[in-house]
Amino acid sequence: MKWKMTRKEALYYREENGKIRCSLCPHNCLIREGHRGACNVREANKDDDGLLKLYSLNYGEVTSIAIDPIEKKPLYQFYPGSKILSVGSFGCNFKCSFCQNYSISQYRAESKYISPEEMAEMSLNIKDNIGLAFTYNEPSIWFEYVLDVAKTIKSIDKNHKIVLVSNGYISEEPLKELLPYIDALNIDLKGDDSYYRRLCFGSIEEVKRTIKIANDYEKHIEVTTLLLPKENTDDETLLEIAKFLSSIDKSIPLHVSRYFPRYKMEEPPTPLEEMRKSYKLLKKYLDNIYLGNLSEEEYKYCVEG
Ligand code: SF4
Structure with missing residues (x-):
């Protein structure tokens, strides 16, 4: 199927034996003419001169736009109580x-x-809008647009905040090109490496690297972990997450969200007992744990019960 949309030449690719190698994210897809990479939003095609190039198919294509409380990103320690314009496109490099x-x-x-x-x-x-958040879908595979918008905003007002809500699966070079224009990030740290490979079509080391680099660049970072029963609620996985984050900075806020069935996953919601147990374990290593997707009563039970 051919999509009719804006076509913008992508950054971070090279020609390799008559195909295109994309290096924007760690998948490093090798793409034949007329085909797309794993994210489904970068396509190899010939330009008007017959040269094989890589094009971004979602450049400037906005599927969702809203003004959200900053806490909804979630960012709890970055201008709390403020509002931020939030935008997203389509596509993701995880599955x-x-x-x-x-x-x-x-x-x-x-x-x-x-x-x-x-x-x-x-x-x-x-x-009363503090800035712009790239969220809803994965911003790293919206790279060219995010970079252009962020640069434009910062050239006009350095204090207007730019936020990324990301899976952190981006190559080092593009990340370092983008970070100077970014103020805060919420990055998912979903589980251990086997979890990433089995459920997401990714791997953990590159995500950890993104968190480390963002921290080296002194960006405000918060992290989110969705607790998925039988997949990442075991002590070993939680300890790996807690120890990694505390090795960087034990004050990094960690949002532990309750899972509800969505998409292809039909497992019932995370039992409250699992949320409670995880909170108690993580609290030993990290200063700021926030539970998400719970009612006030459920929150109280998990934190105080
Ligand atoms: S950004 Fe898309 S095309 Fe490029 S390497 Fe990642 S998944 Fe593949």
Whole structure:
């Protein structure tokens, strides 16, 4: 199927034996002419001069836009109580079977083109808006657009905040190109390496590297872990997450979210007992644990019970 949409030449690729090697994320896809990489939003095609190039298919294509409380990203220690314009496109370089946003991450959802200049202007002109968050789908595979918008905004107002809500699966070089324009990130740290390989079509080391590099660049970081029963609620996996984060900075906020059935995953929601047990274990290693997707009463039970 051919999608009709804006076509923008991608960054981070090279020609390799008549194919295209994309190096934006650690998948490093080798793509034949007329085909797309694993994210489904980067396609190899000839330009008007017959040269094989890689094109971003989601550049400027916005599927969702809203003004959200910053806590919804979730970022709890970055301008608490403020609002942030939040935008997303379609596509993802992971294939998580429990994806909470699968209608835009795994499918070509309906979109509207908004140029980087229009997006920057919109964000800068909204009253009481602290900045722009790239969220809903994976921003790293929206790279060219995120970079262009962030650069435009920062050239006008350095204090307008740019936020990424990301799976952290991006190669080192593009990450380092983007980070100077970013103020805060929420990065998923989903489980151990086997979890990433079995359920997400990814691997953990590159995600850890992204967290470390963002920390080296002195960005505000918060981390999210969705607790999936029988998959990442065992002590060993939780300890790996806790020890890794505490080795960087034990004050990094960790959001532990309760899973609910979505997409291809039909397992019942995470039992409250698992949430409670995980909270108690993680609390021994990290200063700021926040439980998510719980009612007030359930939260109290898990934290105080
Ligand atoms: S960004 Fe997309 S095309 Fe490029 S390596 Fe990653 S999955 Fe493959």
